[in-house]
Amino acid sequence: MTPRRFAWMTLVLLGGLAGASAAQAPAPATPRPAQALSEQAAKQAGDHYQRYCALCHGRDREGHANDHAPSLRSRSLLESGMPVIIGEAIAYGRPGTPMGGYVDEVGGPMTRAQIVDMVRWLRQQAGVQPLAGERGAAFDRVTGDIGNGAVVYQRNCASCHGAKGEGGTGTALANPTMLALTPDRFLRHAIVQGRQGTPMPAFGSVLSEAQIDDVTAFLRSRSTGWTAGKQxxxxxxxxxxxxxxxxxxxxxxxxxxxxxxxxxxxxxxxxxxxxxxxxxxxxxxxxxxxxxxxxxxxxxxxxxxxxxxxxxxxxxxxxxxxxxxxxxxxxxxxxxxxxxxxxxxxxxxxxxxxxxxxxxxxxxxxxxxxxxxxxx
The missing domain is CATH 3.40.250.10 (Rhodanese-like domain)
Structure with missing residues (x-):
C-alpha cells in the first residue's frame, strides 16, 4: 500500500464520524466498496479467528466470552474502526489488558497479511462497510468540559465501564494505548450509536450534544492515566x-x-x-x-x-x-x-x-x- 493510498483509506474510513449529532445517529455515510476475500482466504481467516480469538470474543464474535473482550459483530465498532484501529489492536494488543499482540513482529502467530484478511473477514461477517466522510475531519479534537465529562461518566458509564475505567460489564476504558491512538470521533461515535448486540446502549437520544462532547473530552484526557491531571x-x-x-x-x-x-x-x-x-x-x-x-x-x-x-x-x-x-x-x-x-x-x-x-x-x-x- 502506498502512503497516499493509506492516508486516503484512513481518512475515508474514519472521517465520516465527524459532525455526528448527539441527539440522533448520523446520516448513513456513503460506503466504499471493498474487494471480497477469496473463498480460501475467508476460510483461513475464519479458522484463525476460531483458533486465536474465539476464547475471549466468542465463537460467533458475540463478545464478553472472557476478559471483557468486546463484541466483534457490532456495526458501530466495525464501521468506525476499519481497518486501522481494529487491525493494529490485533497486531500489537492492548497493554494493561488480556489482549496481547498477534503479529509475528512481536512474537505473535500471525503475519500482517493474515491480520489484514482477518479484519476484512470480520467486516464481511458483520455485513458492514467502513464509514466515509470529509477528509481530515476524523482527527479533529472534540471540544468539551473535562470536569463535567467526569460527572457525566460517573452517572452514565461507570456502572458498566468501572469508576476508574477498569471495565466490568463494559470494556475497560482506562487503556492508554487505545485512548492515545483512537480519534475523538471514534469515541464519540461509540457513545452516540452504542454497540449493537451488546449491553452498550446508544446515548445519542439520552445525553445532550454538549454532554457527549464533555465525556469524550474526559476520556481523551485519561490517555496518560486515569488519575492524570491536565495534559x-x-x-x-x-x-x-x-x-x-x-x-x-x-x-x-x-x-x-x-x-x-x-x-x-x-x-x-x-x-x-x-x-x-x-x-x-x-x-x-x-x-x-x-x-x-x-x-x-x-x-x-x-x-x-x-x-x-x-x-x-x-x-x-x-x-x-x-x-x-x-x-x-x-x-x-x-x-x-x-x-x-x-x-x-x-x-x-x-x-x-x-x-x-x-x-x-x-x-x-x-x-x-x-x-x-x-x-x-
Whole structure:
C-alpha cells in the first residue's frame, strides 16, 4: 500500500464520524466498496479467528466470552474502526489488558497479511462497510468540559465501564494505548450509536450534544492515566530547532534492518541515552496533535520540499515514523536519501501504533498551534 493510498483509506474510513449529532445517529455515510476475500482466504481467516480469538470474543464474535473482550459483530465498532484501529489492536494488543499482540513482529502467530484478511473477514461477517466522510475531519479534537465529562461518566458509564475505567460489564476504558491512538470521533461515535448486540446502549437520544462532547473530552484526557491531571501539551518545534539532544553524541543504532529500519526498543534506548537526532512524524499533521513521540517534528508525507529545508545537513541522524506502520515514513526517507542526499536516515519499524502498544511513551500536541511546518 502506498502512503497516499493509506492516508486516503484512513481518512475515508474514519472521517465520516465527524459532525455526528448527539441527539440522533448520523446520516448513513456513503460506503466504499471493498474487494471480497477469496473463498480460501475467508476460510483461513475464519479458522484463525476460531483458533486465536474465539476464547475471549466468542465463537460467533458475540463478545464478553472472557476478559471483557468486546463484541466483534457490532456495526458501530466495525464501521468506525476499519481497518486501522481494529487491525493494529490485533497486531500489537492492548497493554494493561488480556489482549496481547498477534503479529509475528512481536512474537505473535500471525503475519500482517493474515491480520489484514482477518479484519476484512470480520467486516464481511458483520455485513458492514467502513464509514466515509470529509477528509481530515476524523482527527479533529472534540471540544468539551473535562470536569463535567467526569460527572457525566460517573452517572452514565461507570456502572458498566468501572469508576476508574477498569471495565466490568463494559470494556475497560482506562487503556492508554487505545485512548492515545483512537480519534475523538471514534469515541464519540461509540457513545452516540452504542454497540449493537451488546449491553452498550446508544446515548445519542439520552445525553445532550454538549454532554457527549464533555465525556469524550474526559476520556481523551485519561490517555496518560486515569488519575492524570491536565495534559502538558507540546508545541511543534520551530524551523531550525528540529534537533533533539543537541549536545549529545550520535545514536548507535547498530545494523539497520534492510539498511533502513530501527526497532522501537533500540530507538527508545538511544532516546533515553539522550542521543542527538531528528524525529519526523510523517502522518497527517492532526494525528501529531493526538499523540507523538516527544520531540518529533510534524512533517507529513505529502509535504513540499520546503518542509525539509530546515533539516540539518551535518550528518545528524533523522528517524521517520508513521502509523501504517511504515509506508508514509518509507516514502519520506526515500525522498531524503534519493533527492536530498541525506545518508543517516532510518524508519521506525513498528510505527507509532507499535511504539505505543509496546509501552513506549508519547505526548499530546497543542491543537491551538499549527502542526505542519510547511503547507502541503
Amino acid at each position: 502538558a501539551l507540546r508545541t511543534p518545534p520551530a524551523a531550525g530547532d528540529y534537533v533533539i539532544n543537541k549536545n549529545g553524541s550520535a545514536p548507535d543504532f547498530g545494523a539497520l534492518k534492510d539498511d533502513r529500519y530501527v526497532s522501537a526498543a533500540v530507538l527508545d534506548r538511544e532516546l533515553k541515552a539522550r542521543r542527538r537526532m531528528v524525529l519526523l512524524d510523517t502522518r497527517v499533521a492532526s494525528m501529531w496533535q493526538m499523540a507523538h513521540i516527544e520531540g518529533a517534528v510534524p512533517v507529513p508525507y505529502y509535504s513540499r520540499e520546503e518542509a525539509f529545508a530546515a533539516l540539518p545537513r551535518d550528518g545528524t541522524w533523522i528517524v521517520a515514523y508513521c502509523e501504517c506502520p511504515r509506508a508514509a515514513a518509507d516514502s519520506v526517507v526515500k525522498r531524503l536519501r534519493e533527492e536530498g542526499g541525506f545518508e543517516n536516515t532510518a524508519v521506525l519499524w513498528e510505527g507509532i501504533q507499535g511504539w505505543v502498544s509496546l509501552g513506549y511513551p508519547v505526548v499530546a500536541g497543542d491543537a491551538s498551534k499549527p502542526a505542519a511546518p510547511a503547507k502541503p
